[in-house]
Amino acid sequence: MRIEAIRQVLHATGAKDCHAERVLRAWTQGRPLDSGPRHQPAADFLPLGLRNALPGLSAELDGLARIRSEHAGEDGARLLVELADGQLVESVLLPRDGLCISTQVGCAVGCTFCMTGRDGLLRQVDSGEMVAQVVLARRQRKVSRVVFMGMGEPSHNIDNVLEAIDALGTYGAIGHKNLVFSTVGDYRVFERLPAERVRPALAISLHTTRPELRRTLLPKAAPIAPDELVELAEAYARQTGYPIQYQWTLIEGINDSEAEMDGIVRLLAGKYALMNLIPYNTTAALDYRRPPVERVTALTRYLHARGIRTTVRNSAGQDVDGGCGQLRARNLETKKPQRVRIHRQTTAKTESAD
Secondary structure (H helix, E strand, O other): OOHHHHHHHHHHOOOOHHHHHHHHHHHHOOOOOOOOOOOOOHHHOOOHHHHHHHHHHHHHHHOOEEEEEEEEOOOOEEEEEEEOOOOEEEEEEEOOOEEEEOOEEEOOOOOOOOOHHHHOEEEEOOHHHHHHHHHHHHOOOOOOEEEEOOOOOHHHHHHHHHHHHHHHHHOOOOOHHHEEEEEOOOHHHHHHHHHOOOOOEEEEEOOOOOHHHHHHHOOOOOOOOHHHHHHHHHHHHHHHOOOEEEEEEEOOOOOOOHHHHHHHHHHHOOOOEEEEEEEOOOOOOOOOOOOOHHHHHHHHHHHHHOOOOEEEEOOOOHHHOOOOOOOOOOOHHHOOOOOOOOOOOOOOOEEOOO
């Protein structure tokens, strides 16, 4: 169910815009639908027709998504979420009140180092199902930052993603810059985001500065060269005042050379940008390796010395297969997740994040 369909259901009860917005505000913040001003019964602020419809609507919204299982890790938790039709997606509870949610069941981009797209795209996730993932998490803990960086490529489901972002930024009490649209890059992103009422922060999956290697690693991404991608992102940064976050999955022997680091310097020097180096998160099915911690530290220092703001991001939840590149629609209740040792950097700035 899309957010707009939920609005139509509310209006069909005779609710005015202000009443519909009050219900949407309660739902997106993880509260009962009849929540309102403190110590006031719903009869004081909601019309009778809407009050009578709330139990059925609440059941319908609760049916959009439910937690099938939860897999707690050292610094996060992976939630296996079942949608109303039985399809599965995964969300990840992150440190510092963050949440990573899925926008598709599967993914069509086919990044060679990522588990999500191994079976291709199964279906789109509706905007209501995206918000429902946030609601499930908010019923457990505080959520003040939502990253659209789980299963799926948000630009391939852009209408639903932008509708969910608008709802969370308008009714969900989440700061616009704390809503992060993560993408491999697509011209539709740079056309649509600047015109939105709620303009999210932008994270770009770069992974290499070499066009030919990018085509190999991200075979079905939009054919945008890294140089052009950075220029498009920089224009968005100027419009919003938000720094662009660049994601770089560090894979040993693939994109961890000093030549690639020099390419980063060439592209990002003087720009309002943050480079997130993400040591590859090991999976049993893929034959890639993360560089040794000493190598990651050396590369981080190399970029810092050349004026590039850089963090090393050890993905939260990777010890329960919840890290970047590890998510896939599967049930690990019958399969013990592979545990990966998380290296804590002490000589370079380190983040545990989405």
